[in-house]
Amino acid sequence: MRHLKLIPSDTKIPFIKFRHVAVGISVLLIIASAALTMMRGLNFGIDFEGGILLEVATDGPADIGGLRTKLGSLGLGEVQIQEFGEANDVLIRVQTPDEGGDAASQAVIDKIKGALGEGVDYRRVEVVGPQVSGELIQSGVTAVILAIILMLIYIWFRFEWQFSLGSVLALVHDVALTIGVFSFLQLDFSLQTIAAILTIIGYSMNDTVVVYDRIRENLRKYKRMDLGELVDLSINETLSRTVMTSGTTLLALFALYIFGGEVLRDFTFAMIFGILVGTYSSIFIASPLLLYIGVKRDWSGTGDAKVQQAKG
């Protein structure tokens, strides 16, 4: 029986040849992401900005324009109304009042409920006060930085500092581009997005580690091979696996994106994007970076005895 083969077994793609182009493009994209995020900003959800969010299901298809005039006349400040998945499902978002604490927020919700009248189903009500949203931003940023630092340390232990630096630069690349695309598409940036970014960090690292592992193995095997050639060989040897794993993961995520419901859509989108970028960065960023940074060529030292043993 013939099996499906996405990648032929003996690829000799000269990845390293493209390294200046790839790194150049990536640097440009990172700059673009940063600029976009600064100028256009992120569409922060209520997790990070505070506010009141209601998901409302109306009887028939929702009349968004009618809702807008109805709720706009309540004097609640800016009212955002958008369709959410189904035609009769609507998201309403308003700011929490500056003063009056939770009682004032409750009054806003009561006003909205009064204006919408009977016959609507309140599928979800969320209120995040300014105090909590501030804390959530802080802990979200801390978590991403902490995760990257922990990866740096782990790879340093298992490999060498050059690998550690290379992989972390690739991580920063992945995170920057993901934030950039959220700014570009103005997707809802929430706690879920932070969760997605952390998952991307884990996945991208996973991918990078597999290639690095092979590079290390080949460094031992081919003591005299040119480093660029060796990196190319390693990437090609693991290419089939890289594509397979990204493939199965993307299959699962696409199922989630299409069938998993509206609540998870942006979350899943972030992960799909992150896995594409993460796979690209392990091949085109993390590995070529080793050429710029340089690696230790002599791997026969005692420092690596443990790994050797584990493999024997």
Added chain:
Amino acid sequence: MLHFERWKIILVALVCFAGFAYSAPNFFPKDSLTDMPAGLPDKQVNLGLDLRGGSYLLLEVDIDAVMKDRLQSLVGDIRKALRDESIRYTGLGVKGDVATVRVTDPAQLDKAMQQIRDLSTLVGGGGFSATPTRDIEVTNQGNLISVKVTEAARLARQRSAMQQSIEIVRRRIDALGTTEPVIQQQGADRILVQVPGLKDPENLKNLLGQTAKLTFRLVNNSASAQQAMQAGSVPAGSEILYMQDNDKQPVLVERQVMVGGDHLTDAQPGFDSRTGEPVVNFRFDSTGARLFGDVTKNNVNRPFAIVLDGKVISAPVIREPITGGQGQISGSFTVAEANNLAILLRAGALPAPLQILEERTVGPGLGADSIAAGEIASLIGFAAVIIFMAMTYGFFGVLANVALIINVALIMGVLSLLQATLTLPGIAGIVLTIGMAVDANVLIYERIREELKAGKSVIASLEAGYSRALSTILDANITTLIAAIVLFQLGSGPVRGFAVTLAIGVVTSVFTAFTVNRLFVATWYQRRRPKTLNL
């Protein structure tokens, strides 16, 4: 690598079997599980609020209000102590977080200081110091005495206010008759409340939003409230309060409390026997009954006010002494209001107001939709991965797929056993795990392919495939595990559920893809002894 000791085989089989056994209850209706024979797994996965519907509230106890109360009562104590000793003073009051008083006659300063010091009590050392310290600190600048509540006393009071608040919140929520509410302290001054499956989340907030401080006080008859307001001078020892059902109608109420709500032993909603309108019937403890009896005896034909959180519920006239220790509060309530008030009075007053910092309520409709969507997405993702693996690796792909099925069973089993909470992002975590779990098998199979291509024998290739891929598999999965642990620390609610399933999934997938799958391949090899591999 391909040799398994007998006990290892048994152990692996037992773990897999346990996975299926513990995940099994999730496929039966919940009701049918109650009469399971003892000893068999009967726990289902704990669904998060986003899947089953319910309310999540983050409350903050206003500790500042507690400390302000403490300072106010301190001022009262100082006033009494100085008066009892006939020490003349001016300017007694609260400035910021200290109580200050100026003694008029310098000769009486030492005596005054001593009197105030005598008010202090010992509090158990908070934090690390075990030695008890004074609860107040008395200092002076000339004739001006400052009294400050010590840090130890502040901490002790904060702790007790938190405990008391949690207890009262619990009593109020229990009165709603919901199942499995979660009420726990978060940080120094916060309470996390999670109530699943609530029909009326508004009512929950109503109940938690009130301090429910009830007092019975006499109405000041010397002047009408309108007169006092027009004259701009409220008689000393009295204050203007407004009616609860009409915030334009003022009542002049004495500050002196006849009886406080802490003397109530019971409160029940009921109906007035004559008018038929909803009321709350209450009963005092013996001290409360005696106090109430005495005051009513001396004040027949005077009105008294029933005050709840600074609003007058009603101000009936005392027709005759009430000595039985029982009474009725009527205040043009609806049935629901009477019911709520009874709950609040039974549960007792909060030591300080609660502020809702964060609220997330999911209706049952959205929860059910999310479960359905999650199920469909998982099944389709699962099927896609299984077909893809079988197409790519043939027979070996099928072996990996069996390991994958065991993996999902183990994840569900562990979730059920630990009673961890499954949330919608948690389902996403499982789907993601399904996609990533085959990675270990892919690594192994690709390695075996390479070794075969290098001209090694079947058995040598299999051996090398498993052993060489191991360190890569571990490295790759530990990175994901690190990310999941960081996420767990960060998140609450749904996001934390994602971290939990991701972490469990990483561990179980290494086990199934490496150990279980290897056992399959080893068994197959020993039976068949193939000369070539179709991989």
